[in-house]
Amino acid sequence: MKKIILLLLFSTFPVLGHAQQVTIIGTVKDSETKQPIELYNIKEENSDNSINSDKKGNFKIDITQSKTDIKLIIEALGYETDTIQLQSNKTDYTIFLKPETTNKLDEIVVTGTTRATLLRENPISIAPVSLKQIERTAESNIIDVLVKNVPGLNAVKTGPNISKPFIHGLGYNRVLTMYDGMRQEGQQYGDEHGIEIDDYTIEKAEVIKGPASLLYGSDAIAGVISLFPFIPKEGDGKLHGKYTNEYQTNNSLIGNGLRLSYSDKHFLFGLSGSYRMAKNYQNPIDGRVYLTNFNVKNFAALVGYKSKKGYTHLNFTLYDNRQGIPDGTRDSISRKFTKQIFEGDDDDILNRPIVSNKELKSYKIPDLSQHIQHYRAYLHSFYEIGKGDIDVLIGGQQNIRREFTHPTDPEQAGMYMRLNTLNYNVRYNAPKFSNIEISVGVNGMLQNNKNMDATDFPIPNYDLFDGGAYLYGKWKREKWSISGGIRYDLRKVKWNDFYVGTNPITGFEQQSNANDEGANLQFDAYKKNFNGISGSIGATFQASKNISLKANIGRAYRAPNITEIGSNGLDPGAHIIYLGNRNFDPEFSLQEDLGISLKYRDFSSEVSIFNNNIQNYIYMSMVADAQGNPVVDAQGNRTYKYEQSKAQLYGAEVSFSLHPEKLKGFRWDNSMSVIYGFNRASTFKGKGNEGEYLPLIPPMSINSGISKEIKPKSKYFTAIIPKFEMEYTATQNRFLGLNGTETRTSSYTLFNLGVTTEIKYSKTKNIQFIVQANNLFDKAYQSHLNRLKYFEYYNTSSRGNSGIYNMGRNIVFKLIMPF
Numbered sequence: 001m002k003k004i005i006l007l008l009l010f011s012t013f014p015v016l017g018h019a020q021q022v023t024i025i026g027t028v029k030d031s032e033t034k035q036p037i038e039l040y041n042i043k044e045e046n047s048d049n050s051i052n053s054d055k056k057g058n059f060k061i062d063i064t065q066s067k068t069d070i071k072l073i074i075e076a077l078g079y080e081t082d083t084i085q086l087q088s089n090k091t092d093y094t095i096f097l098k099p100e101t102t103n104k105l106d107e108i109v110v111t112g113t114t115r116a117t118l119l120r121e122n123p124i125s126i127a128p129v130s131l132k133q134i135e136r137t138a139e140s141n142i143i144d145v146l147v148k149n150v151p152g153l154n155a156v157k158t159g160p161n162i163s164k165p166f167i168h169g170l171g172y173n174r175v176l177t178m179y180d181g182m183r184q185e186g187q188q189y190g191d192e193h194g195i196e197i198d199d200y201t202i203e204k205a206e207v208i209k210g211p212a213s214l215l216y217g218s219d220a221i222a223g224v225i226s227l228f229p230f231i232p233k234e235g236d237g238k239l240h241g242k243y244t245n246e247y248q249t250n251n252s253l254i255g256n257g258l259r260l261s262y263s264d265k266h267f268l269f270g271l272s273g274s275y276r277m278a279k280n281y282q283n284p285i286d287g288r289v290y291l292t293n294f295n296v297k298n299f300a301a302l303v304g305y306k307s308k309k310g311y312t313h314l315n316f317t318l319y320d321n322r323q324g325i326p327d328g329t330r331d332s333i334s335r336k337f338t339k340q341i342f343e344g345d346d347d348d349i350l351n352r353p354i355v356s357n358k359e360l361k362s363y364k365i366p367d368l369s370q371h372i373q374h375y376r377a378y379l380h381s382f383y384e385i386g387k388g389d390i391d392v393l394i395g396g397q398q399n400i401r402r403e404f405t406h407p408t409d410p411e412q413a414g415m416y417m418r419l420n421t422l423n424y425n426v427r428y429n430a431p432k433f434s435n436i437e438i439s440v441g442v443n444g445m446l447q448n449n450k451n452m453d454a455t456d457f458p459i460p461n462y463d464l465f466d467g468g469a470y471l472y473g474k475w476k477r478e479k480w481s482i483s484g485g486i487r488y489d490l491r492k493v494k495w496n497d498f499y500v501g502t503n504p505i506t507g508f509e510q511q512s513n514a515n516d517e518g519a520n521l522q523f524d525a526y527k528k529n530f531n532g533i534s535g536s537i538g539a540t541f542q543a544s545k546n547i548s549l550k551a552n553i554g555r556a557y558r559a560p561n562i563t564e565i566g567s568n569g570l571d572p573g574a575h576i577i578y579l580g581n582r583n584f585d586p587e588f589s590l591q592e593d594l595g596i597s598l599k600y601r602d603f604s605s606e607v608s609i610f611n612n613n614i615q616n617y618i619y620m621s622m623v624a625d626a627q628g629n630p631v632v633d634a635q636g637n638r639t640y641k642y643e644q645s646k647a648q649l650y651g652a653e654v655s656f657s658l659h660p661e662k663l664k665g666f667r668w669d670n671s672m673s674v675i676y677g678f679n680r681a682s683t684f685k686g687k688g689n690e691g692e693y694l695p696l697i698p699p700m701s702i703n704s705g706i707s708k709e710i711k712p713k714s715k716y717f718t719a720i721i722p723k724f725e726m727e728y729t730a731t732q733n734r735f736l737g738l739n740g741t742e743t744r745t746s747s748y749t750l751f752n753l754g755v756t757t758e759i760k761y762s763k764t765k766n767i768q769f770i771v772q773a774n775n776l777f778d779k780a781y782q783s784h785l786n787r788l789k790y791f792e793y794y795n796t797s798s799r800g801n802s803g804i805y806n807m808g809r810n811i812v813f814k815l816i817m818p819f
Contacts, residue, residue, distance in 0.1 A: 021062045021063065021064060022062070022063060022091060023060060023061070023062050023091065024059075024060070024061050024062075024063055024072070024086065024091055024092075024093065025058070025059065025060045025091065025092055025093075026058070026059055026092055026093035026094060026095060027057050027058050027059075027093075027094050027095070028040055028042075028053065028057055028059065028074055028076065028094075028095045028096075028097060029057065029094065029095070029096050029097070030079075030096070030097065030099065031096040031097060031098050031099070032098075032099060032764060032766060033764055033765075033818070034096075034764055035233055035234050035235075036056060036057025036058075036233055036235070037053075037057050037076050037079065037097060038053065038054075038056065038057050038233065039052065039053060039076075039077070039108050039116045040052070040053050040057075040059075040074060040075060040076030040077075040079075040097075040108055041053075041074070041075045041076070041108050041118050042059050042061060042072055042073070042074050042075075043072070043073050043075075044061070044063055044070065044071075044072060044073075045070070045071040045072070045073055045083065049061070049062075049063065050118075052108060052115070052116040052117070052118075053116070056233070056306070057233070063086070069085070070085075070086045071083050071084065071085055071086065072084050072086065074095055074097060075108070075118075076097055076108065077108055077128050077130050077204065078099060078130030078131060078132050078133075078204075079097035079098060079099055080097060080098045080099075082095065082097055082098075099132055108128075113215075113472075113474070113483070114215070114427060114429055114437075114439035114441070114472055115429055115437060115439070115474075117474075120540065120542065120548040120597060121476065121481040121540050122481075122483070122540065122550075123481075123483060123538025123539055123540050123550045123551060123552035123593070124208060124209075124210050124212070124536070124538060124552055124554075124593070125152075125208070125209040125210055125550075125593060125595060125608050125610075125653075126206055126207065126208050126209070127149075127150040127151075127152075127153070127206070127207045127209065128204065128205070128206050129145075129146055129149045129150065129204060129205040129206070129207070130204055131203050131204055133145075133149050134202060134203075134204070134205070135768060135770070135814075135816055136721075136756050136768075136770055137149060138248075138754065138770060138772035138774065138812035138814060139774075140160035140161060140163075140248070140253070140278075141160070141161060141163055141194060141195075141199055142195070142197065142199040142202055142205075142227065143155050143163035143164075143165050143194065143195055143225075144163050145199075146165070146205055146207060146225065147163070147165075150207045150209075151653045151654075151655055151671040151672070151673045151703070152167060152168055152209050152651075152653045152673050152675075153165060153166070153167055153207055153209070153225075154166040154167075154171075154698040154785055155785065156171060156191070156696060156785045156786075156787060157783065157785060157786050157787065157788075157806075158191060158192050158326070158787045158788060159281065159289070159292035159294075159323075159326060159788065160251060160253075160278065160281050160292065160807060161194060161278070161292075161294040161296070161321075161323055162191075162192060162193055162194040162323075163194055163195075164188075164191070164194070165177065165195075165225055166222075166696065166698065166785065167207070167208075167209050167210075167222045167223035168209060168210070168222060168223070168610060168612065168649060168651060168675055169649045169651070169675045169677045169694065169696070169697045169698065170221065170222035170223075170649070171222065171696065172188060172189050172561075173188060173189055173219050173558065173561040174219065174220075174221045174222040174558060174587075175219075175220075175222050175223055175224070175225060176212070176216050176219045176220040176223075176224045176225070177195055177224075177225045177227070178216075178224060178225065178226040178227065179197055179227050179229070179317075179376070180227070180228060180229055180315065180378075180380065181226075181380060181391075181393050181425065182376070182378050182380075182393055182395050182397075182423050182425070183216070183219075183423060183445065184196070184197070184397075185397055185399065185419065185421040185423075185445065185447065186372075186374055186397075186399040186401075186419070187399060187401055187417065187419055189561045189562065189563045189564075190401075190571065190574060191574045191576070191787055192325065192370065192571075192574045192787075193321070193323075193370065193372050193401070194321075196319045196321070196372060196374035196399070197227060197298075197317075197319070198229075198257070198272065198274050198298035198300060198317070198319070199274075199276075200244050200255070200257030200259075200272070200274045200298075201229045201230050201257075201259065201272050201274075201298075201300060202227050202228065202229060202230075203228050203229060203230045203231075204228045205225065205226060205227050205228065206225075206226045206228075207223065207224070207225050207226075208220075208223045208224040208225075208226075209223050209608075209610075209653075210222075210223055210552070210554060210591055210593055210610065211223075211534070211536065211554040211555065211556030211589055211591050211612075212224045212554075212556070213487065213489070213532075213534035213554075213555075213556035213557050213558070214470055214472065214484075214485050214486070214487050214534050214535060214536050214554065214556075215441070215470060215472065215487075216443070217443060217444065217466065217468040217487070217489050217534075217557075218466065218468075218489055218491060218530075218532075218557060218558050218559045218586075219558060219561075220556065220558075221556040221557065221558040221587060221589050221614075229300070230242075230259060230261070230270065230272070231268075231270070231302070231304075231313070232261035232262060232263040232268040232269070232270050232302070232304075233263060233268075234261070234262075234263050235263050235264060235265065236263075236264070237262075237263075237264040237265075238262070239260065239261075239262050240260070240261050240262070240818070240819070241258070241259055241260045241261070241818070241819045242257075242258075242259040242816070242817070242818045242819070243256075243257070243258055243259075243815075243816075243817045243819070244256070244257035244258075244274075244814070244815070244816050244817075245257075245814070245815040246276075246812065246813065246814045246815075247812070247813045247814075248278070248810055248811070248812045248813075249809075249810060249811040249812075250281055250282060250807055250808060250809065250810035250811075251278040251279045251280060251281040251282070251292070251293070251807075251810075252278060252279045252363075253276065253277070253278035253279075254276070254277055254278070255274065255275070255276040256274060256275055256276075257272065257273070257274035257275075258272065258273055258274070259271070259272040260272070263306075266305055266306060266307065267303075267304070267305060267306075268302070268303070268304045268305075268306065269301075269302060269303045269304070270300070270301070270302040271300070271301055271302075272298075272299070272300045272301075273297075273298060273299045273300070274296075274297070274298045275295070275296070275297050275298075276294075276295065276296045277293075277294070277295035277296075277363050278293055278294055278295070278363070279293050279360075279361055279362065279363055280292045280293045280324070280360055280361075281807045281808075282807075282808055283778075283780055283805045283806060283807055283808035284778055284779075284780040284805075284808055285780045285799075285801050285805045286335075286337075286804055286805055287336075287360070288337075288360040288361065289326060289337070289788070289804055290324070290326065290337035290339065290355045290359070290360060291324030291325055291326040291327065291366060291368065291369070292323075292324055292326055293323065293324050293362070293363060293364075293365060294321065294322065294323030294324065294365070295321075295322050295323075295363070295365065296319075296320070296321045296322075296323075297318075297319075297320040297321075298317070298318065298319050298320075299317070299318040300315070300316065300317045300318070301315070301316045302314070302315050302316075309383050309384045310381065310382045310383030310384055310389070311381070311382055311383075312379065312380070312381040313379070313380045313381075314377075314378075314379050315376070315377065315378050315379075315380065315395075316376070316377050317374075317375070317376040317377075318373075318374075318375055319372070319373065319374040319375070319376075320371075320372075320373050321370075321371070321372040321373075322365045322369055322370070322371050323365065323369060323370060323372075324365060324366055324368070324369050324370075325368055325369055325370055325403060325405070325572070325575075326788060326791065326804070327340070327575055327635075327636070327791065328788065328791025328792060328793070328803070328804055329349050329352055329636070329793060330793070330794075331354055332350065332794055332798065333798055334354070334798075335797065335798060335799055335801075336354045336355065337354070337355045337360070338352035338353060338354055338355060339352055339353060339355050339359075339366075339368075339407075340352060340368060340407050340635070341353060341407050342407065342408065343406060343407065343408050344634060345634060347634060347635060349634075349635060349636045349793060350793070367404060367407065367410035368404060368405055368407060368410075369403075369404055370401070370402065370403040370404070371400075371401075371402045371403075371404070372399070372400070372401055372402075373398075373399070373400040374397065374398070374399050374400075375397060375398045376395065376396075376397040377395060377396055377397075378393060378394065378395025378396070378397075378423070379392075379393070379394050379395065380392070380393045380395075381393075385428075386431060387431035387432070388428065388429050388430050388431045389428075389429050390426070390427070390428050390429075391425075391426070391427045391428075391429075392425070392426050392427075393423070393424070393425040393426075394423070394424055394425075395422075395423045396420070396421065396422050396423070397420075397421050397423070398418065398419065398420050398421075399418070399419040399421075400417070400418050400419075401415065401416070401417050401418075401419070402415065402416045402454075403415040403416075403571075403572050405456070405572040406455070406508070409506065409508075412453075412455065412506070412508065413452075413453065413454050413455070414454060414455050414456045414570075414572040415454050415456050415457075415458070415571065415572055416451065416452040416453055416454035417449060417450065417451055417452065417454075417459075418449070418450050418452055419447065419448070419449045420447065420448045420449075421445050421446070421447045422445060422446040422447075423443075423444075423445045424442075424443060424444060424445070425441070425442075425443040426441060426442050426443070427439060427440070427441035427443075428440055428441065435475055435476050435477045436473060436474070436475050437473065437474040437475075437476075438471070438472070438473050439471075439472045439473070439485075440469075440470070440471050440472075441469070441470055441472075442467065442468065442469045442470075443467075443468060444465070444466040444467035444468055445464075445465075445466050446464070446465055446466075447462075447463070447464040447465075447466070448461075448462075448463050448464075449461060449462050449464075449562070451498075451511060453510075454510075455508035455509050455510065456509070456569060456570045456571070456572050457498070457500060457509075457511070457522060457523075457569050458563070458567050458568070458569040458570060458571040458578055459523075459562050459563055459566050459567050459569075460495040460498045460522075460523035460526075460562075460566050461495055461496070461498060462493060462494065462495040462562055462566065463493075463494055463495070464491065464492065464493050464562075465490075465491065465492040466489070466490075466491045466492075466559075467489070467490055467491075468487055468488060468489035468490070469487065469488055470485055470486065470487035470488075470534075471485050471486055471487075472484070472485035473485055479541055479542040479543070480539065480540070480541055480542075481539065481540045481541075482537075482538070482539045483537075483538055483539075484535065484536050484537035484538060485535060485536065486533065486534070486535040487533070487534045487535065488531070488532075488533055488534075489531060489532050489533075489534065489557055489559075490529065490530070490531045491529070491530045491531070491559040492527075492528075492529050492530075493526070493527070493528055493529075493530070493559075493562070493565070494525075494526060494527040494528075495523060495525065495526050495527075495566070496525050497514065497521060497523070497524055497525050498511070498521070498522055498523035499511070499512040499513060499514055499516065499519040499520060499521055499522065500512055500519070500520050500522045501516050501517075501518050501519040501520065502518055522568055522569065523566060523568060526565075526566065526582055528565075528582075530559035530560070530586045531586075532557030532558075532559075532586050532588060533555070533557070534554075534555055534556055534557045535554070535555050536552060536553065536554035536555065537552070537553060537554075538550070538551060538552030538553070538554075538593075539551055539552075546598060546599050546600050547596070547597070547598055547599075548596070548597040548599075549595070549596055550593070550594065550595040550596070550597070550608075551592075551593065551594050551595075552592070552593045553590070553591070553592050553593075554590075554591050554593075555588065555589070555590050556588070556589045556591070557586055557587070557588055558586060558587040558589075559586050560584040560585075560586065560587075560618060562580075563578055563580055563642075564580055564581070564584055564618050564642045565580050565581065565582045565584050566580050566582065567579065567580040567642075568580060570633070570637055572637075575635075575636070575637045575638070575791075576637060576638060576639075576640055577633065577637055577638070577639040577640070578620075578640060578641075578642075579623070579639065579640065579641035579642065580641075580642050581641075581642050581643075581644070584616070584618060584642070584644055585616045585644070586616060587614055587615065587616050587617060587618060588614070588615045588616065589612055589613065589614045589615075590612070590613050591610055591611065591612040591613075592610065592611050593608060593609070593610045594608065594609050594610075595607065595608035595609075596608075601661050602658070602659065602660045602661055603656070603657060603658050603659065603660075604656075604657045604659070605654075605655060605656045605657070606653075606654070606655045607652070607653070607654050607655075608652065608653050609650075609651070609652045609653075610649075610650060610651060610652075611648070611649075611650040612648065612649045612650065613646075613647075613648050613680075614646065614647040614648070614649070615646060616644050616645075616646075617644065617645055617646060617647035617679075617694075618642055618643070618644050619642070619643055619644075619645070619647075619679075619694060619695055619736075620640040620641070620642055620643070620695065620741070621640065621641060621642075621643050621736070621738060621739060621741055622638060622639070622640055622738075622739040622740055622741040623638075623639040623640065623641055623739065624739035624740070628739065628740075630739065630740055636793050640741075645679050645680065645681040645684075646679075646680035646681060647677065647678065647679055647680055647694055648677070648678045648680050649675060649676065649677045649678075649694070649697075650675075650676055651673070651674050651675035651676060652672075652673075652674055653671065653672070653673045653674075654671065654672045654673075655669070655670065655671040655672075656669075656670045656671075657669045657670070664709075665708055665709030665710065665711070665721075666706075666707070666708045666709075667705075667706070667707050667708075668704070668705070668706050669703075669704070669705045669706075669707075670702070670703070670704045670705075671702070671703050671704075672700070672701070672702045672703075673698075673700065673701050674700040674701075675697055675698055676697070676734065677693060677694030677697040677734075678692060678693060678694060679691060679692055679693065679694055679736075688734075689733075689734070689735055689736070689737035689738075690737060690738050691736070691738045693734045693735055693736055694736060695735070695736040695741060695742055696742075696784075696785060697732070697734065697735070697784075698732075698784060698785055699729055699730045699731060699732035699745065699747075699784055700729075700730040701727070701728065701729045701730070702726075702727075702728040703725070703726070703727050703728075704725065704726045705723055705724065705725040705726075706723065706724050706725075707721055707722065707723035707724075708721065708722060708723075709721045710722075715760070716759060716760060717757065717758065717759060717760070718758040718759070718760045718766055719756070719757070719758040719766075720755065720756075720757050720758075721755065721756040721757075721758075722754070722755045723753075723754050723755070723756075724751075724752070724753055725751070725752040725753075725754075726749065726750070726751055726752075727749065727750040727751075727752070728747070728748075728749045729747060729748055729749075729781075729783070729784075730747050731744070731745065731746055731747040732744065732745040732784040735784070742784075742790075743789075743790075743802075745782060745783070745784035745789070746781075746782070748779060748781035749779070750774070750775050750776075750779055750781070751775075751776045751777060752772065752773060752774045752775070752776060753772075753773045753776050754770065754771055754772030754773065754812075755770075755771055756768060756769070756770045757769045757770075765817075765818050765819065766818075767815065767816070767817045768814075768815070768816040768817075769813075769814070769815055769816075770812070770813070770814040770815075770816075771811070771812070771813055771814075772811070772812045772814075773809065773810070773811045773812075774807075774809070774810045774811075774812065775807065775808060775809050775810060776809065777809070778808045778809040779808075780805050780808070781805065781806055782803065782804075782805050782806060783806050786804075786806055788803060788804035788805075789803040789804065789805075790803055791803055791804050792804075
């Protein structure tokens with residue numbers, strides 16, 4: 001009997017060993033394009049067993065074979081969630097997901113962590129924006145597209161082509177912009193030029209809302225905007241392309257973009273180019289706003305090699321932007337815009353000639369304009385090493401910024417700077433062990449700025465070294481996920497004595513040597529090291545299948561930028577004389593975040609609150625004379641000096657989406673954002689608008705949008721998606737009114753109406769045709785973050801209006817055709 005029992009046991013062991021686990025592999029693809037989807041999540045139903053795919057769309061998951069009726073759930077950014085039933089005799093699957101028109105709250109993100117991570121498992125607030133959202137949002141630039149889709153993200157604007165991102169009331173060098181993992185360096189402290197990227201090539205974006213210095217170092221104290229350009233992934237050895245055409249009625253914007261791509265088993269390449277040009281925009285109060293026209297050209301190239309273990313990409317981008325430099329001068333009676341034709345004391349801003357209608361309606365960029373060129377080349381490699389992986393990026397970029405401000409000598413640049421930057425980023429993800437993920441990395445940059453042949457020098461020539469090293473970890477078990485780490489940063493900044501003299505022929509200022517007759521020392525030599533320790537710790541808890549809780553506390557660091565410590569002169573494009581302070585210390589912030597996410601079949605919602613205390617906060621304040629009037633030069637350029645103080649910002653964001661399963665394709669999306677910013681210096685306590693409030697704090701906003709995807713029974717139309725939007729912005733009564741730095745901004749409500757139509761023209765290709773009317777009722781309004789609001793030279797107006805208003809009604813037509 002014992003022998004029989006032993007024989008049965010030994011014969012059963014191999015079967016049991018074989019029955020314990022089986023590996024399921026597969027690929028997930030887009031149901032329309034049949035192309036692989038990268039970075040999605042696949043999990044076993046009613047289990048904590050889940051994995052994230054690789055960057056090529058493949059997955060591998062181990063399941064217990066002894067179970068029956070096993071289902072896998074697949075979730076991906078921009079696609080409807082799907083569930084598949086596993087078959088007992090099948091281990092290899094190809095799964096097709098249907099594209100979704102709007103975002104979900106539990107998508108996979110790659111920014112903010114070192115590995116692909118589910119949004120619900122990340123304690124930091126991150127908002128992903130899918131390709132569908134980008135394509136179906138009709139705005140003037142990619143930053144405005146993101147603002148439309150991400151609560152808590154705003155933009156300081158100088159016309160339709162210039163939008164500087166602000167997160168939770170902080171912007172400029174406090175928001176780091178990344179392009180394909182490489183930090184964007186283009187003199188981003190400046191007001192008067194935007195982000196140097198091709199709007200038509202961005203495939204997706206992710207916005208980190210909160211301190212992100214742990215992984216990115218200085219300049220990520222408020223958050224990060226990561227833009228991901230198109231990467232070929234068809235893998236079929238065929239040539240593919242995409243054509244984008246756009247027209248906007250308000251400023252007659254014409255945009256064209258063309259992309260070609262190829263990829264096979266190992267090699268890939270891509271070429272893209274675009275051209276956008278626009279006239280001066282218009283509104284019901286100002287008519288056409290002089291010097292807001294622009295033209296932008298872009299070119300990009302990519303070659304790459306891929307294998308089972310990873311890839312290497314070599315990328316090049318060329319950006320060229322010409323645009324007017326608005327100054328807002330007008331005739332006092334007619335309120336028509338005027339233009340500068342003389343220099344210095346010969347120029348009387350109150351008696352300039354009126355701009356003709358022909359000039360206002362022209363695509364031609366006037367002589368007084370700026371020319372921004374940005375060149376980028378970088379090598380990006382990612383490879384698996386054993387059970388870990390390494391990510392390496394080395395790149396260089398050059399930003400050339402010229403501002404032509406001399407009407408008597410149009411070829412002479414008022415400002416002409418060349419900024420060279422070398423970027424480096426190395427990260428190693430160690431193999432997972434005991435539910436723990438560990439990553440280590442170093443990143444930073446070397447930078448050199450040089451003033452070229454110019455007449456105005458707001459900042460000196462300088463050299464900068466920046467570097468940081470970090471350790472990041474994540475522990476996950478059952479319903480809990482805890483992540484955090486620590487980082488150390490060092491930044492070295494130096495410049496030599498910088499002398500300015502007078503050109504005896506032109507009479508303009510020019511760079512000089514110390515021994516030149518009449519030379520003045522504008523910037524005396526400077527050398528200083530800044531360093532800081534950053535860190536964060538956060539946790540998420542999956543309270544139930546539908547409810548996620550988040551908490552995070554993070555310390556972030558930012559070294560002062562060059563204008564804050566070194567500026568001493570006119571930036572002609574911004575129409576501001578900047579005065580820096582070389583004694584500034586680095587900013588340090590301590591921010592606490594709490595959030596809850598709800599996801600149900602028929603509705604979803606998210607609530608988050610934050611509190612941010614900043615030491616050594618740097619801000620601009622207008623300089624006034626003894627009578628409290630702004631200090632201006634002959635051309636009306638105002639003077640601002642940088643100050644440093646303690647600050648506190650806090651606020652909340654709420655979103656709610658109704659998407660009843662029985663009413664397929666219907667969505668009602670709502671969001672609310674509110675931010676408060678206070679200067680905590682004791683001298684301003686209780687002073688209200690006379691110094692207690694921080695500048696550039698967006699007022700409360702409420703956005704609501706209704707859309708319905710209709711699937712007609714037609715062999716030509718695959719989808720028709722009408723949508724209606726309302727945007728309400730409250731009055732901003734809390735502003736920095738000290739010395740007239742800011743003024744009160746009234747509330748306004750805008751309505752938008754649009755429709756997206758998908759037209760089938762091949763088995764796998766659809767044409768998208770989008771029509772969108774923004775500011776449908778041509779509302780005259782001023783945004784609190786509109787810089788042109790303050791371009792006014794009269795104490796009173798014949799029409800009772802002050803400054804320049806935002807864009808009026810704008811109807812956008814967009815055609816997107818893949819081939």
